[in-house]
Amino acid sequence: MSTLAGDLAHALGNVAAMQELYADDITWTLPVTLGRIGGTHEGKEAVVALNKMSFGAYDRAAGTDVDIHEEFEAEGGRSVARIRARLTVRATGEGYENDYVLLVRGREGKIVEVVEYLDTLKVMEYEGLRKFLPAIPGVVIS
Numbered sequence: 001m002s003t004l005a006g007d008l009a010h011a012l013g014n015v016a017a018m019q020e021l022y023a024d025d026i027t028w029t030l031p032v033t034l035g036r037i038g039g040t041h042e043g044k045e046a047v048v049a050l051n052k053m054s055f056g057a058y059d060r061a062a063g064t065d066v067d068i069h070e071e072f073e074a075e076g077g078r079s080v081a082r083i084r085a086r087l088t089v090r091a092t093g094e095g096y097e098n099d100y101v102l103l104v105r106g107r108e109g110k111i112v113e114v115v116e117y118l119d120t121l122k123v124m125e126y127e128g129l130r131k132f133l134p135a136i137p138g139v140v141i142s
Contacts, residue, residue: 005080029114089126
């Protein structure tokens with residue numbers, strides 16, 4: 001089964017591939033516990049900037065490994081993917097792993113809304129993220 005949520009999960013870490021999935025009026029909502037990057041980001045330009053910032057802490061050359069645990073589609077262009085993502089923290093070389101839920105709404109084959117859930121406390125278990133995420137412009141760990 002292929003859903004927009006699953007397509008997004010497979011594209012994670014590849015911002016160019018991610019933005020190909022987006023409608024111009026996309027919104028992306030993150031937990032507010034992530035500080036200034038938390039909340040809702042509106043419009044393709046803002047969401048792509050968020051994606052670039054979010055993946056800036058990770059080593060692109062090491063790649064992104066995503067396991068999809070569940071994926072399903074609902075009415076109204078909605079789909080859900082529950083995933084585990086593994087990346088490498090660029091600053092320290094630590095292997096990062098966390099579980100995510102991506103709630104996606106699509107229209108005419110493009111993503112118009114993403115609501116992302118993750119364990120934000122787990123992010124702080126990684127020394128490289130605790131130390132270096134605040135150095136990324138716009139990121140404040142609260």
